[in-house]
Amino acid sequence: MIAETGTMGDELLVTDLVTRARNGDRQAWDALVVRYAPLVWSICRRHRLGAAEASDVGQTVWLRLVDELVTVRDQAMLPGWLATATLRECGRVLRAAGRQQAAEYMLDAGDIPGGSAGMVEHELQLAERSAVLREAFTHLPPGSQRLISLLIEDPPVPDAEISARLGIPAGRIGRDRARCLEQLRGYPAVAALINAGRPAALAHQARRPSP
Numbered sequence: 001m002i003a004e005t006g007t008m009g010d011e012l013l014v015t016d017l018v019t020r021a022r023n024g025d026r027q028a029w030d031a032l033v034v035r036y037a038p039l040v041w042s043i044c045r046r047h048r049l050g051a052a053e054a055s056d057v058g059q060t061v062w063l064r065l066v067d068e069l070v071t072v073r074d075q076a077m078l079p080g081w082l083a084t085a086t087l088r089e090c091g092r093v094l095r096a097a098g099r100q101q102a103a104e105y106m107l108d109a110g111d112i113p114g115g116s117a118g119m120v121e122h123e124l125q126l127a128e129r130s131a132v133l134r135e136a137f138t139h140l141p142p143g144s145q146r147l148i149s150l151l152i153e154d155p156p157v158p159d160a161e162i163s164a165r166l167g168i169p170a171g172r173i174g175r176d177r178a179r180c181l182e183q184l185r186g187y188p189a190v191a192a193l194i195n196a197g198r199p200a201a202l203a204h205q206a207r208r209p210s211p
């Protein structure tokens with residue numbers, strides 16, 4: 001069960017993981033990476049970094065955290081530290097690629113005290129939602145996983161091709177899609193997010209314009 005972002009329970013969990021990781025607990029470190037990798041990745045993707053660029057940023061941020069972990073004073077503020085470090089690394093990559101204007105904009109936003117707080121909270125919510133959806137996706141039957149994967153591909157895969165790949169009638173795709181999304185919404189963690197006012201984004205991602 002993923003704790004609500006910003007709650008006292010969430011802060012205590014992060015503090016515990018940071019303390020254990022700082023003392024050499026590999027499992028705690030892995031848990032921190034799993035917990036916040038979606039945050040780092042989503043910031044990279046939001047600023048249109050390619051997969052290789054995002055991977056470079058992520059590796060640098062995590063390596064920096066290894067060095068900084070012993071000096072983290074307010075351990076519950078780790079998400080903010082990661083978001084700021086990611087923004088700065090994204091700026092470095094953008095500058096190296098010649099995208100100077102975008103890099104300057106990102107660095108200015110990251111250097112304003114408290115100016116990125118709203119962005120961090122938003123990115124944390126996106127990361128939490130992404131993690132929950134991935135977890136729910138793994139509990140779908142294999143056929144449903146394949147269908148959803150095809151439906152959210154970019155550019156969109158034509159219904160005729162989906163039909164051929166999955167061996168189902170094209171006229172059944174809409175009904176099967178609705179059934180898959182209903183299964184996702186019924187997954188306990190996803191249902192909890194919906195009830196908390198954060199509807200699952202995959203339902204929107206998987207929607208396709210009617211022919």
